[in-house]
Amino acid sequence: MKKGKLWLYAFLTVAGAVLFYVGEFVLVSEAVKQLSGLGIGLGAALFCLGIGKFFDDLLVSKTEGETRKHRIAIERNDERNIRLKEKVGAKVNQVLIYLLSILVLTLSFMGAKSVIILMVAAIIVIQLFLAIFLFYYYGKRM
Amino acid sequence: MKNKLEEIRRERGITQEELADRLEVSRQTISSLENGRYNPSIMLAFKIAHFFNLSIEEIFFYEGE
Incomplete structure (x- = not known):
């Protein structure tokens, strides 16, 4: 896995966690209820995306990844x-x-x-x- | 549109998956072509003919309405 990608996944995970925390525990008043919901939703999505992509890259070897990308491209252009x-x-x-x-x-x-x-x-x-x-x-x- | 694709493919000892890989289409497309459920585009028909070193008419048969 490339170092640049690792930093990106870490950033997504941390950003997601922070947004979730802010949405759940910081924005508690009724006036900012919508913002709170947005923070929770977006935070959860970013967190899951970061963790998911990290494990996806970790588990799939480079060769397997290339083959999979090729197959996905074929299916998309079929x-x-x-x-x-x-x-x-x-x-x-x-x-x-x-x-x-x-x-x-x-x-x-x-x-x-x-x-x-x-x-x-x-x-x-x-x-x-x-x-x-x-x-x-x-x-x-x- | 009928075709002899399956027959020709088997004669050459190629699997559907191998053929799909070489033509850069999905295996389902090859299967649908062989079953006559799907008619290929002219580009794909040319690719198939070129792959087998045959003319399009030797593989695909137009039967009319």
């Missing part, structure tokens, strides 16, 4: 996987538009605040505009 991801993305997008539309109608019938309904409707509109824009963008390049 054309069938790319086509699958694109197909899945398109289907998920279709389903989400329907779900968001149902959500807008449900919220309207329930008498929810206009702001909330408008925000959900705005997401649908942004999705549609993005779809149109990206269609023409990629259309010109393909």
